[in-house]
Amino acid sequence: MAWPWWTRSSNCLTTSSGCGIERGQICSSNASIWPRDALDKARDRRGAPVTGYTRISDEPIEIHSGIYNPDIVVVIDPTVIGVSPVTQGLKEGGIVIVNSVETPQTVAEKLGKGNFKVYTVDATKIALEVFGRPFFNTPMLGALARVTKIVSLNSIEEAIRERFKGDIAEKNITAVRKAYEEVKGL
């Protein structure tokens, strides 16, 4: 089984079971984009590896299966590299975005052979700076937006304000912007 999306459920800002929210929400307020975001619940407990899937399309999404050949893999917890085959099934010329203190070259070496491009961002550092706690999933959105250009920074900010209010919203936006600026490998 391919597990192309890795996240940790504990990283979610406000709920125990919804780490998909930040990922799917980014496009929901934009009526022209259809997100479908699913989460593999079996390991949804604090600190355990979790797989999530997101589909984004210009048309309504009908398919409900897992994703076996992703275009993009976002590794939110770098410790799963080497333990789980994070690039398994990744399409030729695919994109891997990793939360890491290391350079894209170093991470690429760890990931081994394959036709894909690696980007890194130190989302843990950003999260600790902004939240004071390791909520490093939200900043990964900033990196994803910068690298893929599928959604604009503006759309993400709107979605965050829709889902969160006040200080929590502003901190999330700061974290996303920082990651947008700091992603390496461009």
Added chain:
Amino acid sequence: MAKVIGLTGDEAVAYAVKQCDVDVIAAYPITPQTVIVETLGEFVANGELDAEMVHVESEHSALSVVTAAALTGARVFTATCSQGLALMFEILYITSGVRAPVVMAVANRALSAPINIHADHSDSMGARDSGWIQLYAENVQEVYDMIFMAYKIAENRDVLLPTMVCLDGFTLTHTLERVEMLDDEVAKKYLPPKPTYPYPISAEKPATYGSLALPDYYFEFKMQQQDAMNKAKEVIPKAMEEFSKVSGREYDQFKAYAIEDADVITVALGSTGGTMRSVARELRKQGYKVGSLTLRVYRPFPAEALMEALSGAKVILAMDRTLSFGAIGGPLFEDLRTLFYDAEKRPLIADIVYGLGGRDLTPAEAKAIFKYGLEIAKSGRIPELVKYVGVRE
């Protein structure tokens, strides 16, 4: 324009229930339904919803509470799944027997043992003869929309039957999708006026429901329920048509794709319908004559409409996400076979059992299912009446 937001299936249920302005909610959380009652709890706590939130000690009590509350004229809601629905079993028949128009979300989940928290239809299929109307949603938008339709149908004076809105555990409950919401005013206008129960009881007006009916009357009570189910067959399409008008989203008892000239048609309940349609589109582009149908209403079974829709097919593949141990095939398969027994032109009907305990149905498997159907169409022979897809040998 209507508001568009990202919601999980569970949240979508809660938002719709809030907009239906329910009066009494009984909550006994069980994964993957928990978020529904948690979210409703938040709505009640922060004043967005003026309802009585009753925290009960079991699902048996949850359904008892809302059944009784419904008889006082209140609009009621509860949610459950799997083991919870199993524990409600005794009360399911009482709810329908006293004709309480309860609306309940069932987050479809496999039954123990072994313990499993993921999607299949074993739970709600076990309750298919309990006198409840059963609606199955394909995606989160349908989950949201079906809650409104469920109240419209259940509370219809000719129906007065409890209604389940079934949504696949995790595949819908925990999947976030784009949802177009109804304006509160539109929702209010669509729903029937309260009180929902035509003969509400109260301390001033006490009454007894569900009291003794021995061989002298029991049968007649049951026949009244059967009549109500038959009336629901007429009420449901009307309720859906009306919802289509107010929402701008097309609803019917099933959603069909390319069935007019299809040799092979798959019939599925729930989220799998979307996967099958998506794969059918792909195969159509390659010239294969395949179609798909997602059944939204399972009880009452829309026999006549289905017969008309499916009669042109050479092969019908019933997609059962449950096992009926020791039976000829799954429940959907048996319903479809029965439906066509008297037909002049009888399609070949085979059963596909898949996805138990949340086993993913991959696009490759979906494609193989259509190809299997095309082989049957070509050979005129069904090699295995029940084919199990996605299971280890």
